[in-house]
Amino acid sequence: MTGPENVKLIIFDCFGTVVDWRGSIIEDLSKWGEQKGLSIDWALLADLWRGSYEPQMGRVRSGEIPWTNLDDLHFESLQAVLSELHAPELGQLDLMYINRVWHRLNPWPDAVEGLERLKRKFVIGPLSNANVSLLVNMAKFANLPWDHAFSCELYQHYKPDPETYLGVCRMMYLDPEEVMLCASHNYDLVAARECGLRTAFIPRSTEYGPGQKTDLTAEQEWDVIASDLIEFATEMSA
């Protein structure tokens, strides 16, 4: 099996597909919390925080609130989650440190090697709901060799709105079939395919922790299905 022809640009979902957000948050904040003497269940915090991700973006997508960058949505929901966990009162600097953990996420072990190979043959970049600064800082932290950060901030729409996938095509003057989305979430690929993009699925079966039940397998015949980003690079002859 080889990837589809004519692909010039590969865009990647980030949280889950490229970086291990849950493991990174738990590791980073456990270490920091210990130094601070804070007893917070960081795994539970990570899960509740991420649980507010879809509803928070939904408020923007439905028009309930105007465009708001993910950093700001995160900050708002962080405070609600800390309150739900009956966490001790934290100062603004501490809240900002916690909120910026999304800029300090580690890549999955295969990610950097896979992306470096793909970069030699294709233009590569994230297409992520994260704002530009988050994506650029994350790339510096995790050594992700992006050519450009196609943040949803640039289109003022969150995925899976078609404005995001088609915004990338328009910005790069490419036809949808010259652009491929690589993601570990089927819903993202469904939306990209509806816009005419090529699709690649990579399972990340522990993204949500050991009991994950969603996105364990490809739910459609995506153009490429690979076990990780290194195998994906091989499938794309990169």
Add this chain to the structure above:
Amino acid sequence: MTGPENVKLIIFDCFGTVVDWRGSIIEDLSKWGEQKGLSIDWALLADLWRGSYEPQMGRVRSGEIPWTNLDDLHFESLQAVLSELHAPELGQLDLMYINRVWHRLNPWPDAVEGLERLKRKFVIGPLSNANVSLLVNMAKFANLPWDHAFSCELYQHYKPDPETYLGVCRMMYLDPEEVMLCASHNYDLVAARECGLRTAFIPRSTEYGPGQKTDLTAEQEWDVIASDLIEFATEMSA
């Protein structure tokens, strides 16, 4: 002399500062024109074409026409220049090939090494009037290791409008004094300094050819003045 403290992001003018647009256009199109059997004075074409750059952007900056990407402004002025030169009638594919020469520009000999050193310590990116696709394609062609392309397209304003310099600061959540513009054109640095950015000047005394009379020296005491991007990296301790 060392560079100012607290700089986190360095943005670069591209045409002239990082890439040799005039030499590259003449070299690329002379070779192509010879194969095509076209007798056009490519040096004169490059000069006339670049001469229409400021007036074309001026139409956008003044509000005479709505936002228009540089590729489209180039295409329009290319046709006027070819007509002025009494060039033979060219088909659309040929016109597109010529217009895309701006995506195929060579870096100055010091550029890649200087940028690679700076990238280890700072976030780096172009702040250019060129559209995103042009900047991304140029970076692939010339091996420019940008972290992100801060195209003026993202702000829908051309330099030296303050919306461009401040748009970068806002997008990256940085204070103006944490951002430095490096350019070979004094007017660009004047505008950046007025917005509170740090400034670095690199002379490119043959950008406009052997008879260049402008921007041969720094016209103000910029924060850093260096002979090329390698010396600039050294000044910034990178």
